[in-house]
Amino acid sequence: MTLPPDGHPVQVRDLHVRFGEVEAVTGVDLVAEAGHATALLGRNGAGKSTTMRVLAGVVPPTSGSVTVAGHDVRREPLAVKRAVGYCPDVGGLVPRATPWEHLQLSARLRRLHRTEPGWEQRARDLLERFELGDVAHRVTAGFSHGMGRRLSVVLAVLHQPEVLLLDEPFDGVDPIGVEATMAAIDDARARGACVLVSTHLRELAVEACSTVTVLRGGARVATASATEMSGEEGARAYRGLLD
Amino acid sequence: MPTAASWTSGWTEARRAVADVGHLVRFRTGTVRRRGSAAWFALGFVALTTAAAVVPAYTPGAGDDGRAFDLLLLLPTALAGFLGLAVVSAVASGGGRELLDRDPGAVLPVSPTTDHLGALLLAPLNIAWLLQAWTLLGTTAYALGPSGLAAAQVVVLLWLAVATALAQVVAWTFEGVRRGNHGIAGVRLVTLALLGLALGLQMADALVTVLDRLPTRRIVLGMLGGVSWTWGATVAALLVALVLAAALGAVPAHIAARRTPRDEARVESGRYAARRLPGSDLAALVRTDRGSVWRAVPMRRGIAVLAIGPGAVALLGDLPWSTMTILPGLVASGGALLFGVNAWCLDARGGLWRESLPVAPGTVFTARAWVLAEFLVAASAVTVLLAAVRAGVPSAAELTALVCTVVVVTVQVVGAGMRWSAQRPYAVDLRSARATPAPPLTMVGYSTRLAVSTTLTGLVFSGLARVPAWEVSVLVAVPFVCWSLARLVRARARWVDPVDRARVVMAVAG
Numbered sequence: 001m002t003l004p005p006d007g008h009p010v011q012v013r014d015l016h017v018r019f020g021e022v023e024a025v026t027g028v029d030l031v032a033e034a035g036h037a038t039a040l041l042g043r044n045g046a047g048k049s050t051t052m053r054v055l056a057g058v059v060p061p062t063s064g065s066v067t068v069a070g071h072d073v074r075r076e077p078l079a080v081k082r083a084v085g086y087c088p089d090v091g092g093l094v095p096r097a098t099p100w101e102h103l104q105l106s107a108r109l110r111r112l113h114r115t116e117p118g119w120e121q122r123a124r125d126l127l128e129r130f131e132l133g134d135v136a137h138r139v140t141a142g143f144s145h146g147m148g149r150r151l152s153v154v155l156a157v158l159h160q161p162e163v164l165l166l167d168e169p170f171d172g173v174d175p176i177g178v179e180a181t182m183a184a185i186d187d188a189r190a191r192g193a194c195v196l197v198s199t200h201l202r203e204l205a206v207e208a209c210s211t212v213t214v215l216r217g218g219a220r221v222a223t224a225s226a227t228e229m230s231g232e233e234g235a236r237a238y239r240g241l242l243d
Numbered sequence: 244m245p246t247a248a249s250w251t252s253g254w255t256e257a258r259r260a261v262a263d264v265g266h267l268v269r270f271r272t273g274t275v276r277r278r279g280s281a282a283w284f285a286l287g288f289v290a291l292t293t294a295a296a297v298v299p300a301y302t303p304g305a306g307d308d309g310r311a312f313d314l315l316l317l318l319p320t321a322l323a324g325f326l327g328l329a330v331v332s333a334v335a336s337g338g339g340r341e342l343l344d345r346d347p348g349a350v351l352p353v354s355p356t357t358d359h360l361g362a363l364l365l366a367p368l369n370i371a372w373l374l375q376a377w378t379l380l381g382t383t384a385y386a387l388g389p390s391g392l393a394a395a396q397v398v399v400l401l402w403l404a405v406a407t408a409l410a411q412v413v414a415w416t417f418e419g420v421r422r423g424n425h426g427i428a429g430v431r432l433v434t435l436a437l438l439g440l441a442l443g444l445q446m447a448d449a450l451v452t453v454l455d456r457l458p459t460r461r462i463v464l465g466m467l468g469g470v471s472w473t474w475g476a477t478v479a480a481l482l483v484a485l486v487l488a489a490a491l492g493a494v495p496a497h498i499a500a501r502r503t504p505r506d507e508a509r510v511e512s513g514r515y516a517a518r519r520l521p522g523s524d525l526a527a528l529v530r531t532d533r534g535s536v537w538r539a540v541p542m543r544r545g546i547a548v549l550a551i552g553p554g555a556v557a558l559l560g561d562l563p564w565s566t567m568t569i570l571p572g573l574v575a576s577g578g579a580l581l582f583g584v585n586a587w588c589l590d591a592r593g594g595l596w597r598e599s600l601p602v603a604p605g606t607v608f609t610a611r612a613w614v615l616a617e618f619l620v621a622a623s624a625v626t627v628l629l630a631a632v633r634a635g636v637p638s639a640a641e642l643t644a645l646v647c648t649v650v651v652v653t654v655q656v657v658g659a660g661m662r663w664s665a666q667r668p669y670a671v672d673l674r675s676a677r678a679t680p681a682p683p684l685t686m687v688g689y690s691t692r693l694a695v696s697t698t699l700t701g702l703v704f705s706g707l708a709r710v711p712a713w714e715v716s717v718l719v720a721v722p723f724v725c726w727s728l729a730r731l732v733r734a735r736a737r738w739v740d741p742v743d744r745a746r747v748v749m750a751v752a753g
Contacts, residue, residue, distance in 0.1 A: 019746075056599045058748065060741040077741065081601035088599070090752055091592025095674070096510070096538040097531055100517050102596075108527040109602045113520055139538060140593075141674055142511030155596060 009034050009163050009194035010055060015064035017050050024050040026218035027064070032211075034162075037185050037195035039205035039226070042215035043242055048198040049089045051215070052167045055196065056086035069162045069194075082110065085161030089168045089198070092152040095141040099132055099151050102140070103158060110159045119158070126154045130180045145172040150180070157184045164188045167198045182208055202238055206230040214241045257490075260356035267342040267353070267361060271682075281684055288373075295377035296396045299385035306388020315386035315463070322399075322459040325375050326406040332371060333362075333414030335548040336541075337676030338499060340365040340683060345675050359415065359496035363489060366407045368683040370690035376403050383466070391469030398466035398474070401481040402459075408488035415495035422502035438555055445559045506540050507674055524602050528610035535589040536618055540676045542581050549577040550622040554629025564641035565708040567630050568648040571623040572697025575656040576690065578619045583660030584689045585680035586611050587751045588671045594748040608661070608738045612731065616657045623649050640716065644708035647720035651704070652697045654724050658731040659696070663689060665737045668746075670753035 010032035017025040025047040032038040040048045053059040055068055057080040066073040069083035094102065103123045106112075112119040127133045130150040140148060153169050169181050185208050188195050199205050205212060206226040214222045222241050229238055275281045305311055333339050339362025343353060366372060383399050384392060421430045444450040465477025515534075521527040536542050553570050562570075582589060589611075590597050597607075627645065631637075637645070669681050679686055700723065707716045737743050 019749075053595070053745075058595055058598045059745045078601050078603070081599055084599065086596065086599040088592075088595035088752075090595065092596040094531060094535060094589075094593030094597065095591050095672075096535045096589075097593070098515050101515070101531065101534065102593075104517075104520055105527050105531055106600060108520055109524055109600045137514045137517060139511055139513075139515070139534075152596065 013065040018062045037209040039209035040198040046215040047218035085156035087152040087156040093140040263357040296380040319459040329410035333410045355496040355500035356493040395466035419498040532614040545581040550625035554626040557630030564637040568704040569701040572652040572701040575619040576693035586664040639713040643713035644704045644716040648704040651723040654727040658727040661734040668750040
């Protein structure tokens, strides 16, 4: 990983994203560290998903500076995409492709067949861990919402990315799936990856992450440790930040 | 306690269904993005329909004993042909188009009767329906001349409505059967039997005799001579038939709604064996896109109808090689309307994940355009092969003109489709046989533009097929292909732009 001098894999400065008349992100500043998980919290429309899409190289920033794994998202989008594993907030699956076909496409485009000969076994293990082994060869159009979310997490972690971006990974997922996702976040953190988790669920965010950044109206309003945002006290503080 | 639905409750349900159609129509018209275009479309529709119904009556030879009388003799067959086309269209689309898409509609109390009436209302928003209707109105005007024209066109308009309602009854019945035990096999058998019957009649030289005895003769007799008792009886009979057919369609619509769509369930619950890793990035993308196309029920069903339908008609009509150049354009246009005009919708919500993969956007574009092109070429090839069965051995000029037509219209249609896909992306779920890649009015616009350009191309090459030197077709094809390729390259440049691409991906992801 090529990191900037100050060593932060994710650096966002004064990010603005505009869609026509609508400004979805209005000046986000964000820094996330390697080996740590950072949660993005906020209400609907706070700009969490748009920020995650910019970090994944899916949406170009309108202005501001965004560096992921040492690469500028505007100038080196392909390098950013190689470094990132992304679980989008909506669906994230091709409806008439099977989970295995999704994994093969990702492996092929990320050259895993050359760099990691054992990728197929890891993919099978991940499918089993997320209880998707039985449906590995069925098209995802018939999947429940929770199954889709679990597969999106599998696809994001398959290539052991330097930066793991999970947008609403717990949404509609059963306890086994939540446990598997928590384990995937721990694994990524343990091998030194930078993890960003966007979620509405404060309790799960503070359990999975060490730092919490709260967005409101497209801008960052606070950054705190997970401990400060946990429990009744944390809930009150969070509620106060949303208004 | 009586459990059967009473007559009054049935009537109340019917009234509610009609009222709900009104609500849904208002909802749909409220979501029209470009209201100005919709108004122009409505104006154009009225103007064209009026022109088709009146202008031919005032052209030289109209209402005479010559060509006009020949057309009058063919009118019963033309009326029956309209019914046949309406049936094929409604059956292929699984009961017709939806006023409200299935997923958002699932949470609303929309009854199958409302669904049926909505499909009936949307049936004319289809270029094949419109062209046939205008042709019928124009033929009637030319065949009869100005005298008694208004009365005759009232009968034709009523027949268009009756035929559409009857087609809807047949389509819902087919859909109900298709969703039953062994229904898919049963529907295929019936279709093959009907095709075999038509072919058998043609081979036995009995098709013309059958067409001469069609009951639609009575309708033509009823429209002759202006307003009279016979005309009044014909109009009354058609009105009764319209009400009965519209009401009757609700019965099979309810039966179909109670059953699971088996072909969709088969696609979604079937297992697809793992294959070896593709050899290149492009091959991997093409494989994924092919799966998205060929595993979709509307695409499979639509392409089967498009490939076999015109080919079977050409086979029955003994179409010569020089006229066969019209077919590839027809098939390619229809094929593009299945998904090609909104090609990025194949990824649906998976578009966001796919966009996060490290691959050059130009390669993604090439894969999608390639898959669309091969889809269109495969359908055109089946049509041409069927049409060629009875056409004998072609001359070098005829064969070259046909091959050039296939190449030109494919590049034309792929170019147009990829351009529109980037300009106006829609979030569409193509799981259902009734789904279309864009809203109804937009589809009419796309189909009109495709039909005009590909038909003109077909006509050009039809003329060139009669020129002895085969090289002429190739020479004419070159500028056509270059022009379309230039437009395709521009569409690619637009896709490669990250801002434009993000807009498309987010739109199709919903």
